[in-house]
Amino acid sequence: MKKVAIIGGGITGLSAAYSIQRAINNGNIDIDYILLEKSSRVGGKILTERTKDGFVIEGGPDSFISTKPWIFELAKKLGCEDKLICSNDDLKKTQILVKGRFRELPDGIMLVVPTRIMPFITTNLFSWSGKLRMAMDLFIPKKKELSDETLSSFIRRRFGKQCLDRLADPLVAGVYSSDPEQMSLQATFPILLEMEQKYGSLTRGMIATMRARRKAPALVSNQGGGNARLVAHSNSQASSKRTLHMSFRGGMQDLIDEVYSVLDKNKIFINAAVLKVDKVLKNNGEPIYCLHMADGKVIQADAVIICALSNDAAAMVEDIDKQLADTLKEIPLVSSATVSLVYRKKDVKHDFKGFGFLVPLGEGRKIKACTWSSSKWSGRVPGDEYVLIRVFLGGARTQELAFLSDEDMEMIVKSELKSLMGIDVEPVSMWIFRWPSAMPQYTMGHLDRVKRIEERIATHPGMFLAGASYRGVGIPDCINSGTKAAEAVLKYLSGSA
C-alpha cells in the first residue's frame, strides 16, 4: 500500500489529512497516510484557550474572512456549520488613532476604498485636503501596464499619503503584520491592481463591484491574500447569515477539534519533528522519501506534503535541493504577540461600543491594534460582568516587541491601555502568546519566488508544498492549499500505483 507523509499539523496539514481520510473512507483509494507534527498539539497558529470559568481566549487568529468559500465547504463536510458565528455587527465600529485622538472609520470603506459619499464627506478621519486628494483617484490616469508595486506606492499614487498613513497602513498592514513599503500588491491585493486597469479608478471599480454584488451572489474581497478574486458563493452558502469576519462558537480551535475528531488517531503523531527529507530512487525509478526524525527514526513514504512554514520546509529539503531551500528562505517571516486581558466591566469606565482600534505606525505607540473581543463576539466571557480585550504587538516593523519578557510586555500593554483608554485598574486575568517567525511576508517579488519554488518542487515527483507561505496567509487559503495538495497527491499516487 502506498503511503503519504504529511508534515505539519496546522490547519493546512489537517485539511490535507482530512481530504485523504475522506477518500479512504469513501473506498476510492488504497493508500495510507501519517501526519507528523513537531509540537505537542495539532492546530499550529490556531490556538484557543477555554478556561473552566467560561472565558474563550484566542492566542492566534480570532476569525476568518467569510468571502472565500473554503471554510464553509469544510464545515459543511464536517457537519459543524452550526458552530459558526457572526461578529456582532450592530457594534461594528473601528477607531483609528490620529494625532493621539480616536477617529471613527467611516462606513462604506471597502478594503481601503471609500464607496459611500456622505460618510466619506463627514468623516473626521481625513482632513479636507486629504479627502480632496483621495477624490483625485477618479481622475488620475491608470498605470500603463498591470505590473506589481508595493502597497504604499500604490496607495500614495492613487489616494495620497494621508490615506496611506491613516487608513491603508493600519488597516491593511495590520492584517498581514507587514510593512506596506515592502508588501507586494500583486501577491496580497491583486484586485486593486485589476480594478485600476479595468475601471481607471478604484472608487469607480469598487462602486461597480458593489452594484454587481447587489445583483449577484457575493463579493469576495481579499483578506488573507493570495489569488483573491471576485467570485460567487454557492447557493447553499448564500442562504446562511454572514458577516465579513466570522468565527466559531468555542473559538477558532473548534475547527481544529472538528477536523481532528474525524481523523484516524493512529495516523497522527505529535512531538514528531522531521529534521530532514531525503529521496532515494527505487529500481523502477520511482522515488521513496525518507523522513529523518528528531528521535533518530527514519520513516519512508511514497509521497510527502510539507505543510510547515517555508523556513521549516527549507531546513527539511536543504540536502536534496539547495536551490529550492534557498528560494524558500527568501520568504521573510515576522514575529508578533497577542496579549489578552480580562477586566471587570464595573472597574473600567469605557462603553466598549465597537470592535476596537488600530494604531498607525506614525503615532509612535508600542501597540498595533486592540480588539474588544467581548464586544465583537458573543460568548467570549461568561455572563455580563467582564470585558475581554486583545492587544497586538510586533509585526514587520516592531518585531523586537514580540520577544520582550512577560513583565515588560505587560507593563507596555497596561501603560498603553491607560493612556489610550483610561484603564488604570489591574486586569482580572491576562494571557500572553508569542508567535516567533510566524507570519510569512508577501514582499515584492513574492509571486515570482513562489513560481520558482513550484518549478523546483515539480522536479521532485511525489513531493508537495502547501500552507500560509505561498498563496494566501488566511485560514481559508490554507484550507484550500492543503486540500489541493491532497488532491494532487492522490492523483500522483493513483497514476503511479
Ligand SMILES: Cc1cc2nc3c(=O)[nH]c(=O)nc-3n(C[C@H](O)[C@H](O)[C@H](O)COP(=O)(O)OP(=O)(O)OC[C@H]3O[C@@H](n4cnc5c(N)ncnc54)[C@H](O)[C@@H]3O)c2cc1C
Ligand atoms: C497572531 C496571529 C493572528 C492571526 N490572525 C488571523 C485571522 O484572524 N484570520 C486568519 O485567517 N488568519 C490569521 N492568521 C494567519 C493564520 O492563522 C495562519 O496563516 C494559518 O493558521 C497557518 O496555518 P498553517 O497550517 O499553514 O501553518 P501553521 O499553523 O504554522 O502550522 C504549521 C505546523 O507545522 C509544524 N512544523 C513545523 N516544522 C515542523 C517539522 N520540522 N516537523 C513537523 N512539524 C513541523 C508546526 O509545529 C505547526 O504546527 C494569524 C496568524 C497569527 C500568528
